[in-house]
């Protein structure tokens with residue numbers, strides 16, 4: 001077997017054989033297939049696609065490249081959520097403790113942000129003392145005692161994906177449904193959860209800009225999960241405007257704590273509850289009532305124990321940016337557009353995200369929204385507040401917010417485009 005034959009086969013539009021897939025994934029993980037060869041293959045896959053059997057085999061080969069976790073010793077059923085990523089998507093923070101408060105165990109292996117979309121670990125690291133890296137034993141112990149853990153995936157989990165994802169990131173080969181689906185599902189299946197709910201986002205702030213692509217991605221991932229014995233369901237959700245009223249690490253932690261305290265923005269609460277119901281159903285806990293667990297404080301109790309178990313202080317003050325800048329509404333009327341991608345890029349440029357994997361992030365940087373599409377705004381009144389420790393970044397953030405039709409205000413009475421928060425469900 002050799003890399004050039006495999007690359008040529010996919011370049012010429014053929015399906016790869018199971019033996020070719022097993023070999024190339026294994027040889028790449030061992031360093032025998034070079035980065036430039038894998039980049040060529042990734043580009044051929046992006047251009048020519050893979051059929052269902054190829055995607056299943058590719059996913060299995062990535063799982064087999066590393067270790068698999070096992071939560072069979074836990075007395076509770078395990079259930080997890082994965083979001084394909086968006087702007088202001090802090091849902092994991094209230095969701096994991098909420099679902100644990102309802103009787104499930106939530107082993108949430110999360111990632112860091114890259115580009116305009118944020119990462120759960122960066123958000124939680126805004127909490128003084130909180131630690132993302134845990135040993136497998138620590139993870140199991142926290143799961144057993146609190147019911148929920150949010151931490152970084154260990155080096156041994158799907159190492160083929162770790163290498164390949166970094167390569168795709170710098171070779172323009174991220175946006176391929178077979179590669180995204182196999183990347184996400186190999187990690188989730190190796191993680192060993194019994195049930196999985198996918199939040200597949202569609203819109204300007206998501207990987208998938210339109211609903212048809214999001215549905216195809218969701219169907220591919222649900223098929224992969226089901227074939228591997230994981231009860232898998234997907235919700236198709238909107239990412240045309242940011243979720244909630246904040247994008248940025250500490251800002252999003254603050255908003256998540258508001259949700260756990262029974263308040264918070266309506267869209268964040270709605271999506272948290274919808275995903276919680278799906279996770280509990282998928283785990284067989286059909287009698288649980290997540291709305292009650294939010295209202296009676298039991299989800300907040302789990303949050304506090306979970307943060308404390310990972311070295312964090314749930315009562316510590318969150319970092320506050322040294323500088324803020326207010327963006328005023330450009331006219332009076334109805335806000336009909338506040339573009340998720342533009343807000344995400346603005347938060348990133350303010351320091352909330354990173355351009356390269358090794359870059360640090362500013363805990364306090366980000367964008368705060370004072371209105372959402374459909375609401376009335378008054379000319380000159382605050383529309384957005386930009387937060388950063390490095391004020392020389394304001395200009396770059398303002399440029400993206402001024403361009404690309406990021407903000408649109410139309411005369412009073414104009415209906416905002418009716419976009420539901422949840423577009424559909426795939427099971």
Ligand code: URA
Nearest residue numbers: 165179180181183184
């Ligand atoms: N997240 C992943 O883990 N992999 C992808 O390919 C895209 C998003």
